[in-house]
Amino acid sequence: MHRTHLLAAVVLVFACGRSGPPAPTVDPTSQRTPPAGAVVGFKGDYGSHVWRGIPYAEPPVGPLRWRAPKPLLAWEGTREALAPSVACPQLASPFAGIDGEPGEVVGTEDCLVLNIFAPATAPDTGPSGDARLPVMVWLHGGGNVVGHAGFYDGGALAEAHDVVVVTINYRLGPLGWLRHAALRDGDTTPEEQSGNFGVLDQIRALEWVRQSIAAFGGDPDNITIFGESAGARDVLALVGAPRAKGLFQRAIAQSGSLPTSSFAAAENAVDAAEPGDRNSSHEVLVRLMVADGSAADADAARARVAAMSPAELATYLRAVRSKTLLEVYATEQLEGLIDVPQMFPDGVVLASDPLLDVFATPGRHAGVPVMLGTNRDEMKLFMYVDPHYVRTHLWGLLTRARDPQQYAAISDHTSAMWKAAGADEPAAALARGETPGVYVYRFDWDEEPTLLGSDLSALLGAAHAFDIPFVFGHFDLGGRANAIFTDDNAGARAALARQMMSYWAAFAYDGAPARGRDGTLTEWGGGPRFMVFDTDAGGGVRMSDTTLSEENVLSTLQADPRLATPEARCDALRATLPMAGRMENGSPSRYGCPDTPAKTS
Numbered sequence: 186m187h188r189t190h191l192l193a194a195v196v197l198v199f200a201c202g203r204s205g206p207p208a209p210t211v212d213p214t215s216q217r218t219p220p221a222g223a224v225v226g227f228k229g230d231y232g233s234h235v236w237r238g239i240p241y242a243e244p245p246v247g248p249l250r251w252r253a254p255k256p257l258l259a260w261e262g263t264r265e266a267l268a269p270s271v272a273c274p275q276l277a278s279p280f281a282g283i284d285g286e287p288g289e290v291v292g293t294e295d296c297l298v299l300n301i302f303a304p305a306t307a308p309d310t311g312p313s314g315d316a317r318l319p320v321m322v323w324l325h326g327g328g329n330v331v332g333h334a335g336f337y338d339g340g341a342l343a344e345a346h347d348v349v350v351v352t353i354n355y356r357l358g359p360l361g362w363l364r365h366a367a368l369r370d371g372d373t374t375p376e377e378q379s380g381n382f383g384v385l386d387q388i389r390a391l392e393w394v395r396q397s398i399a400a401f402g403g404d405p406d407n408i409t410i411f412g413e414s415a416g417a418r419d420v421l422a423l424v425g426a427p428r429a430k431g432l433f434q435r436a437i438a439q440s441g442s443l444p445t446s447s448f449a450a451a452e453n454a455v456d457a458a459e460p461g462d463r464n465s466s467h468e469v470l471v472r473l474m475v476a477d478g479s480a481a482d483a484d485a486a487r488a489r490v491a492a493m494s495p496a497e498l499a500t501y502l503r504a505v506r507s508k509t510l511l512e513v514y515a516t517e518q519l520e521g522l523i524d525v526p527q528m529f530p531d532g533v534v535l536a537s538d539p540l541l542d543v544f545a546t547p548g549r550h551a552g553v554p555v556m557l558g559t560n561r562d563e564m565k566l567f568m569y570v571d572p573h574y575v576r577t578h579l580w581g582l583l584t585r586a587r588d589p590q591q592y593a594a595i596s597d598h599t600s601a602m603w604k605a606a607g608a609d610e611p612a613a614a615l616a617r618g619e620t621p622g623v624y625v626y627r628f629d630w631d632e633e634p635t636l637l638g639s640d641l642s643a644l645l646g647a648a649h650a651f652d653i654p655f656v657f658g659h660f661d662l663g664g665r666a667n668a669i670f671t672d673d674n675a676g677a678r679a680a681l682a683r684q685m686m687s688y689w690a691a692f693a694y695d696g697a698p699a700r701g702r703d704g705t706l707t708e709w710g711g712g713p714r715f716m717v718f719d720t721d722a723g724g725g726v727r728m729s730d731t732t733l734s735e736e737n738v739l740s741t742l743q744a745d746p747r748l749a750t751p752e753a754r755c756d757a758l759r760a761t762l763p764m765a766g767r768m769e770n771g772s773p774s775r776y777g778c779p780d781t782p783a784k785t786s
Contacts, residue, residue, distance in 0.1 A: 326414030417441030558626030
């Protein structure tokens with residue numbers, strides 16, 4: 186799989202929500218009047234008030250496509266915020282949490298909306314003044330190419346701990362991240378020239394929250410951003426982003442990462458002196474012209490592009506249907522996800538230097554408390570659906586590891602590298618940069634059942650995204666994903682969820698998870714030690730001091746007796762090296778390994 190999706194994609198089928206619930210009934214006591222206009226919501230499943238699909242910017246369509254989001258004009262009357270929020274354009278897939286045939290383009294460009302969950306109160310009795318509640322703004326995962334805010338139910342967290350939870354949509358894929366010289370021409374702003382439109386959406390949503398959340402009982406001066414996978418990657422980028430300073434006061438990154446795409450990768454032809462990505466804007470533009478018949482072949486399309494003015498190219502791109510645009514992108518074979526260059530270090534929207542350097546330098550980052558962590562078996566989720574590692578039987582209902590020992594070894598090393606690159610090394614850099622509180626965790630829950638002879642605790646374990654239900658306190662995932670939650674594991678996982686929610690809420694309140702909201706949990710200190718989250722049967726919630734670096738992960742891998750053959754060792758290296766945040770470790774060939782694995786049957 187491509188590095189972007191190994192590091193950032195979240196399998197939303199295991200996330201906190203379900204697609205397309207019916208519209209509920211208005212609750213008159215939920216009427217609120219933020220600056221944009223009056224809005225009314227409903228009572229959610231956990232007793233909280235819920236407002237869905239509130240727009241926070243003008244629709245980024247037509248001439249506003251690939252522009253910074255524009256502040257929303259106020260509406261007249263009372264908006265009913267009842268319907269499930271729309272999704273931004275993306276390919277439907279098992280990873281998207283949206284109905285549709287795999288590969289079908291779904292969603293709409295008029296998608297810049299957010300959802301709010303707050304403890305239910307009457308309009309005149311809600312929190313105000315110093316009693317306003319901490320706000321937790323969730324950035325969804327999905328590789329920044331799939332997913333949507335409506336897939337997450339923040340009601341349980343809001344009600345249990347008196348916080349206001351906000352989930353936001355932001356532009357995805359090439360509509361959210363695209364650099365092309367034609368789009369920098371004319372009256373574009375420095376922000377628009379960055380190509381980081383999805384990040385600009387997140388920043389605009391945070392501005393809206395600061396301006397409006399007091400109407401819902403939230404404290405505009407106590408905002409925590411939190412996210413998982415690509416959402417955590419975005420959180421960490423915002424911690425180092427010049428344009429995001431002051432918009433939030435705490436940050437939580439769950440299974441995050443730090444990669445960016447170079448300008449050359451984003452824009453150049455694949456055969457340029459400095460090669461572009463296979464899905465660079467140049468390559469995509471050529472494919473678009475062939476697809477719509479305006480050029481007979483790729484050579485003719487390149488000639489046509491060269492002959493067009495920047496204004497003509499910009500007009501052409503903004504006129505392309507989103508469906509057509511997404512369909513010409515090359516996808517990952519395993520995941521069906523679009524492979525999009527993204528997160529451009531332009532120095533205006535995002536930091537121009539590597540984030541580890543930014544984090545380690547006082548004054549160059551947000552200067553807010555940060556909590557970050559990973560799951561012990563992150564990579565098992567991806568390995569579980571990869572025929573290189575597993576065989577499936579009974580029409581895909583029964584899964585077996587091809588080599589259980591090698592499966593476990595590769596999961597251990599790739600997941601350890603994720604912890605090193607996505608948690609331990611960023612935490613160490615933030616501590617050097619005088620961050621006022623850095624807290625690290627690892628999620629270890631692995632009590633899945635055995636189904637049809639498949640031991641899911643061994644095949645999946647504490648896999649990528651499995652922490653999300655515990656943070657939201659919401660285990661109704663819908664569909665086959667509910668199979669990992671059984672009556673046998675219900676009591677223990679509910680207890681663990683209560684503890685995790687308490688720590689997350691304590692961090693939102695005070696900038697330190699400490700002993701949880703009620704002060705009765707295990708003390709979670711900062712420094713090089715980290716918190717392990719597990720049930721009592723797995724050792725309980727406890728502190729540990731086994732921190733990792735990329736170098737010691739690679740050293741441990743090469744000495745692992747489970748990787749007894751050169752082929753097994755090379756397979757592990759090929760899987761592990763792309764997880765590294767610092768690429769000086771080199772390619773597999775540096776270690777005497779071919780870059781691609783042998784085919785399996």
